[in-house]
Amino acid sequence: MARRRLLLLLKPFDLYSMRQSNSHSRATNPQTLQMLHYSENRRKAHMDAIKFCQDILQQKPVDWEPILRNNLSQPIRNVDLVITVGGDGTLLQASHFMDDSVPILGVNSDPTRIEEVEQFSNEFDANRSTGHLCAATVNNFQQVLDNVLEGRKAPSDLARISTYVNSKLLSTYALNDILIAHPCPAALSRFSFKIKRDDQPFSPLVNCRSSGLRVSTAAGSTAAMLSAGGFQMPILSRDLQYMVREPISPGAGSSLMHGLIKSDQYIEVAWFCNKGVIYIDGSHVCYPIQNGDTIEVSPKAPILKIFLPDHLLAQSICT
Numbered sequence: 001m002a003r004r005r006l007l008l009l010l011k012p013f014d015l016y017s018m019r020q021s022n023s024h025s026r027a028t029n030p031q032t033l034q035m036l037h038y039s040e041n042r043r044k045a046h047m048d049a050i051k052f053c054q055d056i057l058q059q060k061p062v063d064w065e066p067i068l069r070n071n072l073s074q075p076i077r078n079v080d081l082v083i084t085v086g087g088d089g090t091l092l093q094a095s096h097f098m099d100d101s102v103p104i105l106g107v108n109s110d111p112t113r114i115e116e117v118e119q120f121s122n123e124f125d126a127n128r129s130t131g132h133l134c135a136a137t138v139n140n141f142q143q144v145l146d147n148v149l150e151g152r153k154a155p156s157d158l159a160r161i162s163t164y165v166n167s168k169l170l171s172t173y174a175l176n177d178i179l180i181a182h183p184c185p186a187a188l189s190r191f192s193f194k195i196k197r198d199d200q201p202f203s204p205l206v207n208c209r210s211s212g213l214r215v216s217t218a219a220g221s222t223a224a225m226l227s228a229g230g231f232q233m234p235i236l237s238r239d240l241q242y243m244v245r246e247p248i249s250p251g252a253g254s255s256l257m258h259g260l261i262k263s264d265q266y267i268e269v270a271w272f273c274n275k276g277v278i279y280i281d282g283s284h285v286c287y288p289i290q291n292g293d294t295i296e297v298s299p300k301a302p303i304l305k306i307f308l309p310d311h312l313l314a315q316s317i318c319t
Helices: 014-024 030-058 088-095 114-119 141-149 251-256 310-318
Strands: 004-010 062-068 081-086 104-108 156-158 162-165 177-181 189-197 206-210 213-216 240-244 258-261 266-271 276-280 285-289 294-298 304-307
Touching: 004 030, 004 088, 030 062, 030 081, 030 141, 081 088, 088 104, 104 141, 162 276, 162 285, 177 189, 189 213, 206 240, 206 251, 240 294
Parallel strands: 004 062, 004 081, 081 104, 104 304
Antiparallel strands: 156 304, 162 294, 177 213, 177 276, 189 206, 189 266, 213 240, 240 258, 266 294, 276 285
16 A cells, blocks of 8 residues: 655744744843743744654654645645644645645644643733644644544544635635725725525625624634624534624614525625725735625635544534
């Protein structure tokens, strides 16, 4: 049997060094010094996790290649598995270069330590990496990897978002969410939208003046959508959730400011500001839009095959 090929995608560890060096010159009080020590500890934890994962892979009958996520520029092809070492951000970035043919396994290299958060709660935010979609840490990576390689753990299918601007498909599929808004956060966003099915309206036309429109997948419903007052969706749902951000005087349309886009539907948005941006999975991937553009947001995108944490799988069974 042919040896399997793996791509090891790494969060750059110099991110922590940059934060530390930028703060070093301002280290004039004990709190700042404590934060610098915390940042150095995070960098070391991440570097140790990378080395640990590489040492484990050296022992396995696989061919693997490491690459920093910032050096990823082409679609991921000709591998049997992608392993990310970092957090959800690294996994999200990898997903933007993947279709539905290759599964992905996330390793949270620096999980939050509850005792640390409590210890420094009155000094600074000591939360580390959430790793919501990461199935492994250094504590269980070898076991999870063995289960994957030996077929005892199967990937799950997560819905993603496809986005069209004036009938042209954007090249990036969103795994978490998209935000359509004016590039200035203090500016008003003017747009209208309707839910459609088979090119026919499924909801009334809704005219909005607001801070923008967010659409999330089930996987992304625990992130910004939940913080804004949305609800957590079953992780394997193929539906999307939308929310108009801070609507101004919605009036009779208030009940339509938040809702679901079913798997056989899409939302069509007409944009009425001179400037606008579609942000995909955060701020790093974005596409400009302008007055008169039509945006179509749909769950009809290639799924992402991902090895999920056991607790998320258990929740999906319960729901």
